[in-house]
Amino acid sequence: MHTLEQKLQEKSAKIGIVGLGYVGLPLAVEFAGKGFYTLGIDLDREKVEKINSGRNYIDDVDSNRVEALVKDGTLEATTMYGRTGELDIIYICVPTPFTPNKEPDISYIEDATMHISEHLRKEQLIILKSTTFPETTEKVVQPILESTGLKVGQDFYLAFSPERIDPGRTDYTTHNTPIIVGGVTEKCTRLACQTNEQIITKVVPVSSPRTAEMSKLLENIFRSVNIALLNELAQLCDRMGNMDIWEVVEAAATKPFGFMPFYPGPGIGGHCILVDPYYLSWKAKEYDFHSDFIELAARTNENMPFYVLDLIIRSLSSSGVALKAAKLLFLGASFKKNVDDIRNSPALKIMQLLLHRGAENLLYNDPFVPKAKVNGCHLESQEVTDKLLGSVDAVIITTAHDQYDMDRIVKKAKLIIDTRNATKGILEGASKIVRLGSYK
Numbered sequence: 001m002h003t004l005e006q007k008l009q010e011k012s013a014k015i016g017i018v019g020l021g022y023v024g025l026p027l028a029v030e031f032a033g034k035g036f037y038t039l040g041i042d043l044d045r046e047k048v049e050k051i052n053s054g055r056n057y058i059d060d061v062d063s064n065r066v067e068a069l070v071k072d073g074t075l076e077a078t079t080m081y082g083r084t085g086e087l088d089i090i091y092i093c094v095p096t097p098f099t100p101n102k103e104p105d106i107s108y109i110e111d112a113t114m115h116i117s118e119h120l121r122k123e124q125l126i127i128l129k130s131t132t133f134p135e136t137t138e139k140v141v142q143p144i145l146e147s148t149g150l151k152v153g154q155d156f157y158l159a160f161s162p163e164r165i166d167p168g169r170t171d172y173t174t175h176n177t178p179i180i181v182g183g184v185t186e187k188c189t190r191l192a193c194q195t196n197e198q199i200i201t202k203v204v205p206v207s208s209p210r211t212a213e214m215s216k217l218l219e220n221i222f223r224s225v226n227i228a229l230l231n232e233l234a235q236l237c238d239r240m241g242n243m244d245i246w247e248v249v250e251a252a253a254t255k256p257f258g259f260m261p262f263y264p265g266p267g268i269g270g271h272c273i274l275v276d277p278y279y280l281s282w283k284a285k286e287y288d289f290h291s292d293f294i295e296l297a298a299r300t301n302e303n304m305p306f307y308v309l310d311l312i313i314r315s316l317s318s319s320g321v322a323l324k325a326a327k328l329l330f331l332g333a334s335f336k337k338n339v340d341d342i343r344n345s346p347a348l349k350i351m352q353l354l355l356h357r358g359a360e361n362l363l364y365n366d367p368f369v370p371k372a373k374v375n376g377c378h379l380e381s382q383e384v385t386d387k388l389l390g391s392v393d394a395v396i397i398t399t400a401h402d403q404y405d406m407d408r409i410v411k412k413a414k415l416i417i418d419t420r421n422a423t424k425g426i427l428e429g430a431s432k433i434v435r436l437g438s439y440k
């Protein structure tokens with residue numbers, strides 16, 4: 001029988017990717033693109049059917065590539081775990097959300113691991129990629145896999161290797177973004193490194209899965225804390241009424257060392273920076289440790305949609321428009337520019353808050369999000385015509401997609417509430433712009 005090392009060298013190792021979402025599908029396409037037979041496993045029947053008919057559904061993935069890989073039989077998908085025994089290496093890329101009370105929900109990891117354990121065999125390597133709190137790999141995944149009687153490091157191998165993909169980004173993708181690997185044993189680390197090296201230019205081993213888990217959280221909490229600082233300063237600039245936070249950051253960023261610019265905004269969304277701090281603060285409590293710093297940052301960021309709500313009401317009232325009567329157009333529904341991801345989107349949160357406060361006429365446009373649901377209401381993306389811009393009481397820029405023609409928007413709209421500094425440098429009509437963290 002060939003060892004896993006030999007199979008990797010011969011490129012005959014079969015790859016499994018559990019969870020074909022923003023992380024899993026690009027990974028599957030990279031492996032299949034290098035000639036490795038790759039089987040994607042996802043409970044979502046629609047995604048599986050799309051892949052098997054050669055259709056891509058993730059913006060960052062090349063649709064022609066998916067079509068070609070499926071056609072030549074290198075890439076396949078299934079909703080069933082029954083074939084995991086055939087696979088040599090299995091990545092777990094399932095969601096790790098939080099509960100309504102902001103506690104980690106690792107049930108997707110547990111569920112995927114249980115299914116994998118049913119067909120676990122000798123010489124298989126399992127790599128967890130889902131972001132999670134330290135010790136998940138060793139204290140949650142490992143015991144489930146070892147309940148089969150097989151022993152980690154000896155019969156099968158296990159590692160944590162966090163994902164760093166930044167959807168919408170083209171300079172750093174799966175292929176050229178360095179990846180960290182922490183295996184349960186030295187051999188686990190070595191095999192997981194060799195596996196990642198098949199598709200990634202730089203692989204960085206660390207001493208344990210928990211170090212890799214913590215380092216992934218550090219990366220995202222670093223962003224959460226710095227964005228929170230800017231969100232706090234934006235509110236201070238607004239309160240002082242004689243400064244513009246965007247100009248302040250730009251000035252500070254001219255320092256060539258010791259400073260890295262971060263920007264304020266209407267809130268943090270998505271599946272990572274908003275969620276991950278709660279994973280660590282929850283884990284910390286197990287050790288009687290309260291991560292005040294992390295929680296303060298999360299609280300500050302989560303307060304931003306409420307602050308924007310206040311900014312909208314204040315700006316409308318300065319224009320003599322009552323919220324109930326106001327017709328409002330939101331530009332951008334996704335949580336960041338040039339992507340279709342609406343998970344925890346601040347734009348949707350602000351619309352929700354406005355509806356609670358009595359707003360009755362909300363419209364939105366998002367070239368990436370044709371439909372959205374807010375407080376049970378189904379909304380459809382509107383075309384941004386000159387007529388529409390002129391007919392609304394305010395345009396609220398929540399996501400600065402590149403497609404937006406800001407000069408035209410500012411020229412035609414009566415009032416613009418810009419939460420992203422998307423109208424930077426526009427002079428004609430500048431008096432109509434209210435910018436987050438700036439004086440009017």
Ligand SMILES: NC(=O)c1ccc[n+]([C@@H]2O[C@H](COP(=O)([O-])OP(=O)(O)OC[C@H]3O[C@@H](n4cnc5c(N)ncnc54)[C@H](O)[C@@H]3O)[C@@H](O)[C@H]2O)c1
Nearest residue numbers: 019020021022023042043044093094096111112130131163
């Ligand atoms: N999206 C990002 O930019 C990003 C970046 C870095 C890390 N991560 C992390 O990667 C993980 C996955 O995130 P994502 O954005 O790809 O999520 P996603 O929701 O886009 O994809 C997850 C997929 O897993 C499937 N799934 C759920 N439970 C399953 C199960 N038991 N078996 C098989 N399939 C199952 C879902 O149907 C879905 O297609 C999360 O932990 C996330 O925090 C995401």
